[in-house]
Amino acid sequence: MTHDESSATLRVADLGEFALIDRLAAVLREEAVPARSAPADELAIGDDAAAWRPTPDRWEILTTDALVENVHFRLSTTTWRELGWKALAENVSDVAAMGGRPRRAFVTLGLPPETPIAGLEELYRGMAHLACEFDLVIAGGDTVAAPVVFLSVTVVGEVEGPGLRRSAGQPGDLLAVTGVLGGSAAGLEILEAGGPGPGDDVGRSLAHCHRNPSPRVRQGLVLNEAGIRCGMDLSDGLLGDAAKLARASGVGATIALASVPMHPCLEERFGPRAAELALTGGEDYELLVAAPADVIGRAEQALRRARLGPLSVVGRLEPGHAGQVRVVDAAGRPIQPSRASWDHFGRSGTRR
Amino acid sequence: MTHDESSATLRVADLGEFALIDRLAAVLREEAVPARSAPADELAIGDDAAAWRPTPDRWEILTTDALVENVHFRLSTTTWRELGWKALAENVSDVAAMGGRPRRAFVTLGLPPETPIAGLEELYRGMAHLACEFDLVIAGGDTVAAPVVFLSVTVVGEVEGPGLRRSAGQPGDLLAVTGVLGGSAAGLEILEAGGPGPGDDVGRSLAHCHRNPSPRVRQGLVLNEAGIRCGMDLSDGLLGDAAKLARASGVGATIALASVPMHPCLEERFGPRAAELALTGGEDYELLVAAPADVIGRAEQALRRARLGPLSVVGRLEPGHAGQVRVVDAAGRPIQPSRASWDHFGRSGTRR
Numbered sequence: 001m002t003h004d005e006s007s008a009t010l011r012v013a014d015l016g017e018f019a020l021i022d023r024l025a026a027v028l029r030e031e032a033v034p035a036r037s038a039p040a041d042e043l044a045i046g047d048d049a050a051a052w053r054p055t056p057d058r059w060e061i062l063t064t065d066a067l068v069e070n071v072h073f074r075l076s077t078t079t080w081r082e083l084g085w086k087a088l089a090e091n092v093s094d095v096a097a098m099g100g101r102p103r104r105a106f107v108t109l110g111l112p113p114e115t116p117i118a119g120l121e122e123l124y125r126g127m128a129h130l131a132c133e134f135d136l137v138i139a140g141g142d143t144v145a146a147p148v149v150f151l152s153v154t155v156v157g158e159v160e161g162p163g164l165r166r167s168a169g170q171p172g173d174l175l176a177v178t179g180v181l182g183g184s185a186a187g188l189e190i191l192e193a194g195g196p197g198p199g200d201d202v203g204r205s206l207a208h209c210h211r212n213p214s215p216r217v218r219q220g221l222v223l224n225e226a227g228i229r230c231g232m233d234l235s236d237g238l239l240g241d242a243a244k245l246a247r248a249s250g251v252g253a254t255i256a257l258a259s260v261p262m263h264p265c266l267e268e269r270f271g272p273r274a275a276e277l278a279l280t281g282g283e284d285y286e287l288l289v290a291a292p293a294d295v296i297g298r299a300e301q302a303l304r305r306a307r308l309g310p311l312s313v314v315g316r317l318e319p320g321h322a323g324q325v326r327v328v329d330a331a332g333r334p335i336q337p338s339r340a341s342w343d344h345f346g347r348s349g350t351r352r
Numbered sequence: 353m354t355h356d357e358s359s360a361t362l363r364v365a366d367l368g369e370f371a372l373i374d375r376l377a378a379v380l381r382e383e384a385v386p387a388r389s390a391p392a393d394e395l396a397i398g399d400d401a402a403a404w405r406p407t408p409d410r411w412e413i414l415t416t417d418a419l420v421e422n423v424h425f426r427l428s429t430t431t432w433r434e435l436g437w438k439a440l441a442e443n444v445s446d447v448a449a450m451g452g453r454p455r456r457a458f459v460t461l462g463l464p465p466e467t468p469i470a471g472l473e474e475l476y477r478g479m480a481h482l483a484c485e486f487d488l489v490i491a492g493g494d495t496v497a498a499p500v501v502f503l504s505v506t507v508v509g510e511v512e513g514p515g516l517r518r519s520a521g522q523p524g525d526l527l528a529v530t531g532v533l534g535g536s537a538a539g540l541e542i543l544e545a546g547g548p549g550p551g552d553d554v555g556r557s558l559a560h561c562h563r564n565p566s567p568r569v570r571q572g573l574v575l576n577e578a579g580i581r582c583g584m585d586l587s588d589g590l591l592g593d594a595a596k597l598a599r600a601s602g603v604g605a606t607i608a609l610a611s612v613p614m615h616p617c618l619e620e621r622f623g624p625r626a627a628e629l630a631l632t633g634g635e636d637y638e639l640l641v642a643a644p645a646d647v648i649g650r651a652e653q654a655l656r657r658a659r660l661g662p663l664s665v666v667g668r669l670e671p672g673h674a675g676q677v678r679v680v681d682a683a684g685r686p687i688q689p690s691r692a693s694w695d696h697f698g699r700s701g702t703r704r
Contacts, residue, residue, distance in 0.1 A: 012472070013465035017495055023469060024476050028490055031480035050458065050492040054406055054510075062491075064506055066460045068498045106402065108418045108504050113365035117375060120364070124376050128383035138380055139414075140402040142504075143369055146420045152460050152494075152504035154416055158406075 051098065051163065059159045063094035069149040077191050080119040082211045083151070084126025090235065091155040092134055093215035093285040097233035099224025100159035102217065104139040105131065107153050110146030123151075134217055163224055164231035169249030169290040173230065175315040176296050178219045178287045178303070181238055183209030183263035185281025186270060202265045209263065213285045219308050223289055226299035231289035237280040238314070239325060241288055247323030249290070255279075255315035258330045279327065290317050403450065403515065411511045415446035421500040429543050432471040434563045435503070436478025442587065443507040444486055445567035445637040449585035451576025452511035454569065456491040457483065459505050462498030475503075486569055515576055516583035521601030521642040525582065527667040528648050530571045530639045530655070533590055535561030535615035537633020538622060554617045561615065565637045571660050575641055578651035583641035589632040590666070591677060593640055599675030601642070607631075607667035610682045631679065642669050 012020060051061045067073055067087050078086075088105055095102040107127065109120070124138075131138055136155070187210030190196055196203025216233070223231065230249065234241050238260065246253040257275060266274035289311075291299070300311040327335045364372060403413045419425055419439050430438075440457055447454045459479065461472070476490075483490055488507070539562030542548055548555025568585070575583065582601065586593050590612065598605040609627055618626035641663075643651070652663040679687045 008470050010469040011465065012463045012467040012469065012497075015469060020469070020472070020495055024472060027473050027476040028480055031477060031484065050456065052456065052491075054410065054412065058406065060406065060412075062456075062458060062506070062508065064458050064460050064492070064504075065494050066462060066496045066504060068462055068496055070499070071497045104402065104404065104414075106414060106416045106506065108416050110418060110420055110502060111364045113363065115364040117362040117364065117367060117372070118360050120372070120376060121379050124379040125383060128380055131380075132383065139404075140416070142417050143372055144418045144420055145364075145423045146502065147422070147500055148498070150462060150498065150502065152416075152418060154414070154458065154506045156414065156508075 051159065059100075059162060061095055061098055061100045061157050061159055061163070062154065063091050063157075064152065064154040065090045065094065066150060066152040075119075075149070077195075078211070080122035081126035084123035084128075085130050085212055086126075087151045087153050088127045088130045088155070089213050089215050089285065091153045092130065092136070092217060093213075093233045093235065095155055095157040096215045096217040096220035096285075097231060097287060098159055098163040098165070099220045099228070099231070100157040100163055101221065102134055102136040102155050102157040104137050104156045105153060106139060106155075107141035107151065109141070109143045110148070110150035110152075111143060112147060112149065113145065115149060134215065160224065162229070164220070164228055164289065166230065166232050166245050166248035167250075168230035169245060169251055169317045170230075170292075171251050171317055171319040172292065173290040173317045174293050174296045174313050175242060175245075175253060175255065175288065175290050175317060176300070176311050176313045177234065177238065177261065177289075178216055178223075178311055179284070179309050180261045180263045180278075181234070181284050181286060182266050182274065182278035182281045184213060184283040184285075185210075185237075185277045186263065186266055187211065188283075190269075202269055206263070206265055206269065210283065213283060215285055216287050218306070219287055219303060222302050222306055222308060223287065223299050223311075226302045227295050228289045228291045228299050230291060231287055234282075234284045234286045234288050236282045238288065239279045239327070242315070243323050243325045245288060245290065246317060246325060249317065250322045251317045252320030252322065252324040252326070253315055253317050254326045254328055256330070257327050257335055259312060260314050261310065261312040403511065411452075411514060412508065413447055413450055413452045413511055413515070414506065414508050415443050416504065416506040417442045417446070418502060418504040420502045427471075427501070429547075430563070432474035433478035436475035436480075437482050437564055438478075439503045439505050440479045440482045440507070441565050441567050441637065443505045444482065444488070444569060445565070445585045445587065447507055447509040448567045448569040448572035448637075449583060449639060450511055450515040450517070451572045451580070451583070452509040452515055453573065454486055454488040454507050454509040456489050456508045457505060458491060458507075459493035459503065461493070461495045462500070462502035462504075463495060464499060464501065465497065467501060486567065512576065514581070516572070516580055516641065518582065518584050518597050518600035519602075520582035521597060521603055521669045522582075522644075523603050523669055523671040524644065525642040525669040526645050526648045526665050527594060527597075527605060527607065527640065527642050527669060528652070528663050528665045529586065529590065529613065529641075530568050530663055531636070531661050532613045532615045532630075533586070533636050533638060534618050534626065534630035534633045536565060536635040536637075537562075537589075537629045538615065538618055539563065540635075541629075542621075554621055558615070558617055558621070562635065565635060567637055568639050570658070571639055571655060574654050574658055574660060575639065575651050575663075578654045579647050580641045580643050580651050582643060583639055586634075586636045586638045586640050588634045590640065591631045591679070594667070595675045595677045597640060597642065598669060598677060601669065602674045603669045604672030604674065604676040604678070605667055605669050606678045606680055608682070609679050609687055611664065612666050613662065613664040
């Protein structure tokens with residue numbers, strides 16, 4: 001089948017998000033757009049954020065993400081304030097993923113006419129609280145009528161040096177993650193099952209992970225300073241995101257299940273499903289990095305000195321099929337994971 | 353009624369777009385967000401774009417706009433390629449409005465699963481053609497599932513010096529516009545009535561104004577260089593946009609109807625309605641500027657030398673009620689205009 005024949009009948013539902021982005025990037029290449037002026041060391045479509053160098057010694061980064069009602073959130077289970085926090089947190093996390101400092105946010109709102117103003121004021125309060133915590137300015141945006149609520153957020157930041165990139169991994173690099181994993185996906189399950197009951201402190205703690213994720217900006221700055229050059233944030237689950245990092249770096253990866261740091265409440269509540277949640281649960285917004293063992297060691301010490309939590313080695317990059325990730329048990333035997341990371345188009349239903 | 357009582361029952365449909373933006377900006381002030389780090393000379397919510405100064409001698413500008421299916425466009429009357437062109441053109445025009453040079457575009461797409469891939473490739477071709485013409489890079493974005501198609505586009509550019517701002521007008525300044533007005537609104541009417549018939553060259557020319565508006569980037573650069581300090585682009589119609597400029601500058605304005613430059617095909621096709629289309633028709637994307645007469649004179653000569661069309665004086669800024677615009681006839685007598693500019697929420701139906 002030629003390119004043109006396949007295009008004539010294909011629908012978005014037939015392609016995953018990443019195949020779609022590849023096809024659209026191909027159109028730009030055909031039309032020779034990026035070749036005209038993008039310097040070779042600029043990041044474009046594909047990384048957590050775009051980056052460019054307005055002056056020789058300064059990098060600027062920009063990231064943009066959209067959330068759509070009944071696709072990414074439901075107003076029946078998410079408060080407006082949480083929605084504001086999360087919409088901004090996702091983008092701030094993309095800046096953190098490059099070791100950058102967020103500076104300015106721009107918020108475009110799609111709004112049905114019946115949207116309550118009080119809700120939107122709460123939404124802005126949620127964004128304002130995150131903006132205060134991470135010292136960024138909400139500097140503009142656009143509001144438009146729409147049949148469902150959507151938010152399209154853009155954050156501009158800056159980074160010292162080139163920062164962390166998905167494509168900078170090398171075979172032999174250790175893979176490591178900040179914090180603990182699986183809390184957000186666990187919290188989502190609890191919320192979708194009706195929310196934590198009275199006195200359910202574990203449930204409330206997990207729900208909080210889902211509702212108010214904290215982008216790892218301070219960790220990203222320390223990791224960049226410590227010399228880490230390869231990294232991304234964990235938005236779609238360790239397994240899927242490690243595959244993206246490995247694909248961008250042109251390598252494979254192995255993850256040792258026993259070394260994946262789980263949220264401490266996971267096993268108590270989810271028993272044997274805890275590992276699945278930690279491996280494939282989305283929206284933890286921890287950072288995944290790859291670097292030689294000595295750099296990982298230095299970075300781990302720097303994080304501990306700054307009281308910014310652990311950096312846990314979870315596996316390594318290896319020569320081999322780009323993007324292929326193997327999960328192994330304590331004895332090094334392969335494990336078949338039960339599901340891969342979310343694909344925004346490949347599955348129906350809500351992500352959060 | 354107190355602030356809280358009114359908030360509890362108000363819906364988006366009860367407020368216009370601008371009242372809504374004012375309320376949301378008030379939340380940020382209450383939460384002390386912008387005060388924390390935005391220098392006083394930064395532009396934030398309210399101008400055509402946000403601007404900041406990463407180094408003392410360099411301004412960076414960012415603008416973002418969203419288009420929603422069945423609100424801002426219909427796929428039955430707009431081709432995908434035109435949609436791509438227009439979505440990018442709107443944002444590039446916001447950069448032109450500040451006298452800036454667009455550099456990078458970021459495109460977020462909301463897509464129903466049944467969206468044809470071939471359509472999206474055409475959309476990207478439309479954007480690519482505009483990007484080539486104005487030498488900007490499409491550098492990233494996001495794609496998400498959504499119940500209707502939407503595009504949220506962000507363009508980053510740069511400007512020499514502080515550029516043109518809505519708020520920089522002074523009483524006594526002349527108001528002037530680039531190009532001719534009303535062509536886009538006339539083209540929309542023709543398209544909504546079934547499109548130009550065979551051999552209808554006038555209809556086709558007007559439809560082209562609506563479908564492929566050309567942002568006035570080169571004009572904006574010349575106007576900035578010539579010392580114009582107050583300006584904006586005409587997206588919602590001369591009358592409404594002049595009111596926005598006057599309000600931002602804290603002054604009133606008078607527009608002399610006889611001096612408003614109309615698209616040359618308007619009277620032939622629309623007779624007595626031509627003036628209304630030129631005064632209130634949206635999406636011409638010409639530039640509206642205000643400056644003392646000598647600066648306007650210099651700018652007009654510079655545009656002519658560069659073969660970038662006319663700069664027509666259409667009125668002047670005056671002391672008085674901020675944002676109030678009077679339209680006068682050739683004898684200086686007030687005329688009651690038949691409708692004001694569009695408000696994105698205040699009216700139902702599509703804008704284009």
